[in-house]
Amino acid sequence: MESGRPIFIPVILGTTRKGRMSEHVANFMAREIAKQENVETEVVDLRNIPFPTDDAGEHIKDAGFSETVMKADALVIVAPEYNHGYPGFLKHALDTNLKEYIHKAVGICGVSAGSFGGTRVIENLLPVVRELGLVAIFWDVNFPVVQNAFDGTGKLLDEAYVKRAEKFIKELVWMAKVLRYGRDNVEI
Numbered sequence: 001m002e003s004g005r006p007i008f009i010p011v012i013l014g015t016t017r018k019g020r021m022s023e024h025v026a027n028f029m030a031r032e033i034a035k036q037e038n039v040e041t042e043v044v045d046l047r048n049i050p051f052p053t054d055d056a057g058e059h060i061k062d063a064g065f066s067e068t069v070m071k072a073d074a075l076v077i078v079a080p081e082y083n084h085g086y087p088g089f090l091k092h093a094l095d096t097n098l099k100e101y102i103h104k105a106v107g108i109c110g111v112s113a114g115s116f117g118g119t120r121v122i123e124n125l126l127p128v129v130r131e132l133g134l135v136a137i138f139w140d141v142n143f144p145v146v147q148n149a150f151d152g153t154g155k156l157l158d159e160a161y162v163k164r165a166e167k168f169i170k171e172l173v174w175m176a177k178v179l180r181y182g183r184d185n186v187e188i
Contacts, residue, residue, distance in 0.1 A: 007040070007173055009074045010075060011029050011043050011044065012044045012075060014086065014090035021146040026078040029141075036169060061097065085124050086125050101134045105135050105137055105172055107168055109143065112144055115145060118143060139171045
């Protein structure tokens with residue numbers, strides 16, 4: 001598999017709000033993923049996808065987003081915690097696909113201005129990603145007090161996140177390879 005097509009792991013930036021610190025997290029994670037051998041990534045910014053808000057599910061599917069998810073071997077969801085939950089627009093976007101997610105790995109990065117670092121958003125997203133057919137890895141990366149982790153330009157201020165991200169990414173890449181092998185070679 002190492003000599004085949006690269007593992008593709010897009011990073012979904014799960015908020016469209018102005019002034020979002022999650023954007024720094026998504027860009028950081030994409031840079032860290034790109035360091036992996038035979039792995040490709042890109043940031044998928046939900047702000048740039050024209051999902052209608054007057055319908056739901058596959059009726060509002062965006063062809064570009066669906067193609068990216070279908071091509072993906074794994075996903076990283078960067079989700080800020082809003083009032084103990086996830087952004088409604090993230091759920092709206094995730095619900096536009098289904099078959100594209102089946103038997104693919106997902107890792108979640110929780111982001112918060114508070115000290116819990118998005119722990120509750122991760123807890124709330126786990127049943128959602130499982131229902132979509134994704135396979136959640138057992139490592140998460142939490143970004144508590146995110147406004148102190150990056151400067152205004154997105155420069156990382158705390159190098160401890162590099163080690164945390166590395167552990168997360170190694171598990172995600174491993175799971176992506178195993179699940180790709182299964183999707184390609186094992187009938188259900």
